[in-house]
Amino acid sequence: MHFKKLVVLFILSLIIIACKGNKVEVVVPHIIPVPNSSEVLNGSFTLNSNIHLISEEDLNEVAEFSAAFLKQGFKNNTDDYKQKSFLEFKIDSNLHEEEYVLRITEEKILITSSSQKGAFYGFQTLRQMLPVNFENGTYTENKVALPCINIKDKPKFSYRGMHLDVGRHMYSVDFIKKYIDALAILKMNTFHWHLTEDQGWRIEIKKYPKLQEIAAYRDETLVGHYSDQPHQFDGEKYGGYYAQEEVKGIVAYAEKRFITIIPEIEMPGHSQAAIAAYPELGCAGEQVEVAKKWGVFEEIYCTKDSTFDFLEDVLDEVLELFPSKYIHIGGDEAPKTRWKTCANCQKRIKDEGLKDEHELQNYFITRMEKYLNSKGRQIIGWDEILEGGLAPNATVMSWRGTNGAVEAAKSGHNVVMTPTSHCYFDYYQSDNENEPLAIGGFLPLEKVYEFNPIPEELTNEEAKYVLGAQGNLWTEYMPTEDQVEYMVFPRMLAMSEVLWSHPKQKNYADFISRLENFHKRLDALNINYANHLYEIEGEMISESGKSYYELKTLTEGKTIRYTLDGSEPDLNSKVYKSQIPFVESTTIKAAVFNDEVQLGKTFIQYINYHKAVGAKITIDKTPHKAYSGSGSEGLINGISGSDTRYGDKEWLGFWGEDILIEIDLREEKEIHSIETRFYNGNGQWIYAPKEIDMQFVVNDGSIVKDKVYLKKRDVLKVEMNYNFNPPKNMNIKVKSIKLIVPNYGIIPEGRQGAGNKAWTFIDEIIIN
Ligand code: ACM
Ligand code: ZN
Numbered sequence: 001m002h003f004k005k006l007v008v009l010f011i012l013s014l015i016i017i018a019c020k021g022n023k024v025e026v027v028v029p030h031i032i033p034v035p036n037s038s039e040v041l042n043g044s045f046t047l048n049s050n051i052h053l054i055s056e057e058d059l060n061e062v063a064e065f066s067a068a069f070l071k072q073g074f075k076n077n078t079d080d081y082k083q084k085s086f087l088e089f090k091i092d093s094n095l096h097e098e099e100y101v102l103r104i105t106e107e108k109i110l111i112t113s114s115s116q117k118g119a120f121y122g123f124q125t126l127r128q129m130l131p132v133n134f135e136n137g138t139y140t141e142n143k144v145a146l147p148c149i150n151i152k153d154k155p156k157f158s159y160r161g162m163h164l165d166v167g168r169h170m171y172s173v174d175f176i177k178k179y180i181d182a183l184a185i186l187k188m189n190t191f192h193w194h195l196t197e198d199q200g201w202r203i204e205i206k207k208y209p210k211l212q213e214i215a216a217y218r219d220e221t222l223v224g225h226y227s228d229q230p231h232q233f234d235g236e237k238y239g240g241y242y243a244q245e246e247v248k249g250i251v252a253y254a255e256k257r258f259i260t261i262i263p264e265i266e267m268p269g270h271s272q273a274a275i276a277a278y279p280e281l282g283c284a285g286e287q288v289e290v291a292k293k294w295g296v297f298e299e300i301y302c303t304k305d306s307t308f309d310f311l312e313d314v315l316d317e318v319l320e321l322f323p324s325k326y327i328h329i330g331g332d333e334a335p336k337t338r339w340k341t342c343a344n345c346q347k348r349i350k351d352e353g354l355k356d357e358h359e360l361q362n363y364f365i366t367r368m369e370k371y372l373n374s375k376g377r378q379i380i381g382w383d384e385i386l387e388g389g390l391a392p393n394a395t396v397m398s399w400r401g402t403n404g405a406v407e408a409a410k411s412g413h414n415v416v417m418t419p420t421s422h423c424y425f426d427y428y429q430s431d432n433e434n435e436p437l438a439i440g441g442f443l444p445l446e447k448v449y450e451f452n453p454i455p456e457e458l459t460n461e462e463a464k465y466v467l468g469a470q471g472n473l474w475t476e477y478m479p480t481e482d483q484v485e486y487m488v489f490p491r492m493l494a495m496s497e498v499l500w501s502h503p504k505q506k507n508y509a510d511f512i513s514r515l516e517n518f519h520k521r522l523d524a525l526n527i528n529y530a531n532h533l534y535e536i537e538g539e540m541i542s543e544s545g546k547s548y549y550e551l552k553t554l555t556e557g558k559t560i561r562y563t564l565d566g567s568e569p570d571l572n573s574k575v576y577k578s579q580i581p582f583v584e585s586t587t588i589k590a591a592v593f594n595d596e597v598q599l600g601k602t603f604i605q606y607i608n609y610h611k612a613v614g615a616k617i618t619i620d621k622t623p624h625k626a627y628s629g630s631g632s633e634g635l636i637n638g639i640s641g642s643d644t645r646y647g648d649k650e651w652l653g654f655w656g657e658d659i660l661i662e663i664d665l666r667e668e669k670e671i672h673s674i675e676t677r678f679y680n681g682n683g684q685w686i687y688a689p690k691e692i693d694m695q696f697v698v699n700d701g702s703i704v705k706d707k708v709y710l711k712k713r714d715v716l717k718v719e720m721n722y723n724f725n726p727p728k729n730m731n732i733k734v735k736s737i738k739l740i741v742p743n744y745g746i747i748p749e750g751r752q753g754a755g756n757k758a759w760t761f762i763d764e765i766i767i768n
Contacts, residue, residue: 029129030514032493033187033500035153045104048143049074050081059089062119073134077142089119099154102126104146117258121187125151135524159416159468160499161190162492167197169475173246177253184257186496191254192328192470194264198272198291202241207313210277215290216241222293225437227715233292247321260324267311268301268364269334275299281307283342294476296333296752303364304344312371325378329368332382334361362388369394402455409458409465417469421626422451425491426474428645430532432601438477440681442647448494449508471495482528489522489529490515512554534592534600536560540637541579545614545666548579553592562590569602585609611671612636612767616664627653641763646679650764656757661739668699668733673768674722679761681716682751687744687758688718695738
């Protein structure tokens with residue numbers, strides 16, 4: 001398209017038919033992420049298909065993009081307007097680069113910005129004010145009524161990202177574009193493309209054809225969850241890669257949407273696929289296979305010079321394809337086992353005067369940083385790049401909690417926040433047991449929404465190093481594009497608001513009502529989002545020894561109906577009005593209804609009214625703030641945690657600490673058993689303790705001591721079933737119980753997270 005200098009007018013539709021002049025309904029906008037300030041004014045503007053676009057030259061690209069979208073939206077109109085509707089893009093160089101002002105008056109729509117980026121975001125806001133049928137070309141009217149409005153908006157964080165792992169599973173080029181489109185609607189600006197893994201190398205590198213022939217394919221794939229024993233495989237070859245031409249197309253597509261793609265080429269770990277293609281890249285030079293199951297593998301790049309030659313060649317081709325300032329070099333989960341016994345690596349340690357293999361990791365990263373800096377790029381890496389010292393100009397992506405971020409920011413390095421607790425969208429999002437298989441963990445929408453990317457340990461000055469955050473999508477358990485969408489939506493919408501919106505504007509209930517509305521747009525975009533809006537959340541409440549159960553649901557104007565007799569709730573079931581008192585074990589079933597039908601799934605909760613329910617509990621340590629469940633009371637509230645989701649309201653997590661739990665039964669009780677369980681998801685650094693010490697204060701004031709060894713150590717959970725057996729003739733009653741739970745200790749070599757403190761996760765303590 002040719003543009004005249006400064007101002008250009010072009011007309012989308014030239015067929016002119018008289019305006020019908022009938023009234024149109026104005027819809028109040030439901031924008032996500034919520035704008036900084038918006039003021040709905042009196043009056044309305046009618047956008048019709050006879051659009052006149054006015055744009056300053058520097059904004060032409062966005063003007064064209066917008067025009068194409070509107071043209072698509074009005075493509076099915078039957079008659080056109082004589083009256084023109086004006087859409088104007090204007091520059092105000094006083095605005096911040098990503099800032100925009102959207103003003104709709106009765107005369108026109110005006111988007112003001114200092115750059116194309118701001119104009120683009122202004123248009124995305126306008127887009128969300130348009131009927132959802134604009135998204136898929138099914139709008140049949142010839143006009144849209146918009147409220148007169150004044151929106152002034154800019155982002156809180158400069159890095160607003162989403163990650164996607166295509167190593168474990170791979171998705172079509174069209175899907176990658178669809179993902180990028182979704183980022184754009186939500187004003188995200190970074191796509192972190194995780195391109196290489198143990199299970200597959202996914203980017204064409206012309207100089208190394210075996211990356212395409214061998215590293216891109218695995219012979220078969222693990223079936224079911226990693227913790228299912230024995231491991232079984234599907235027997236089907238799986239793989240593929242993105243050709244450089246495809247990558248170029250994707251990068252150009254993203255650029256048009258003001259999204260930077262940061263490619264990740266993993267090193268020194270997660271590189272088994274590359275080593276399978278070129279065994280000489282490993283320490284032993286032995287043939288290995290492209291990994292068929294998930295986890296952390298010991299085959300990592302050797303530190304001899306020829307490996308660096310290979311990586312530099314690879315990066316040379318990567319840099320040609322990706323113009324981003326940042327190149328992600330991975331750095332995470334690199335076991336040092338091979339380096340310890342490799343003559344080349346040991347010689348490197350000696351020659352370079354390094355202390356150990358951790359400093360060798362630092363040597364590796366720093367050497368790659370020097371290379372990329374010489375090409376005008378910066379490295380970003382997972383927080384393990386702090387190991388053995390941090391490369392001078394590196395940006396840290398903090399995933400193992402926030403300690404890495406704090407350390408990096410305090411030493412003047414930029415950080416991007418992706419802590420597992422709030423940013424891992426591969427975790428379960430609902431505690432409904434029939435969710436599709438996921439890796440584990442629990443990250444509900446609300447927890448994402450409440451995320452504050454700035455760690456509280458940082459001063460305001462240090463907080464400036466926090467560029468922003470991103471949602472991570474590790475795809476071991478996402479074989480299909482539908483499944484990726486299910487895990488991403490709606491959590492990505494919450495993340496967009498964390499990153500863009502001013503904290504003052506954030507309000508979860510308001511977000512939920514906008515999300516309910518946004519579902520229609522996601523439907524129009526054919527996005528397979530998870531809908532947990534009509535589910536029920538239950539909570540046991542204990543007050544002065546009495547127990548009540550509370551039911552809640554997220555959206556307004558619906559009815560909760562429930563049963564206590566095991567029957568399925570229906571339109572005739574009791575309507576929930578206030579907390580339900582409990583004095584015995586019961587199963588509660590409940591569901592959300594409108595006037596006609598049940599909306600969400602049925603909620604089922606068994607309440608085990610055991611002898612500690614309503615007791616007093618204290619724990620000498622505070623649970624980790626990311627895993628504080630419903631507090632210490634949650635351990636004796638009659639409700640057990642999920643079998644698969646240690647991050648729910650019922651499990652409590654402690655990191656590296658010994659804990660002392662004291663339960664005061666409030667009255668002397670005869671007791672026979674104590675049961676509890678510990679999570680044992682070693683892949684997530686969670687280890688059940690090896691033994692528990694117990695102390696009972698009994699009715700004669702004496703203390704009875706005992707010890708339990710947790711010998712039967714199942715994958716995922718370790719159960720404690722303790723029988724309290726005082727001599728029968730003594731009529732012993734118990735006043736209070738202490739459980740002394742030592743932490744497992746340091747995670748052993750060769751395991752995921754080796755060298756770090758283990759987590760302890762404990763569930764309901766059931767006393768009978
Ligand atoms: C990671 O999750 N290994 C960065
Ligand atoms: Zn080596």
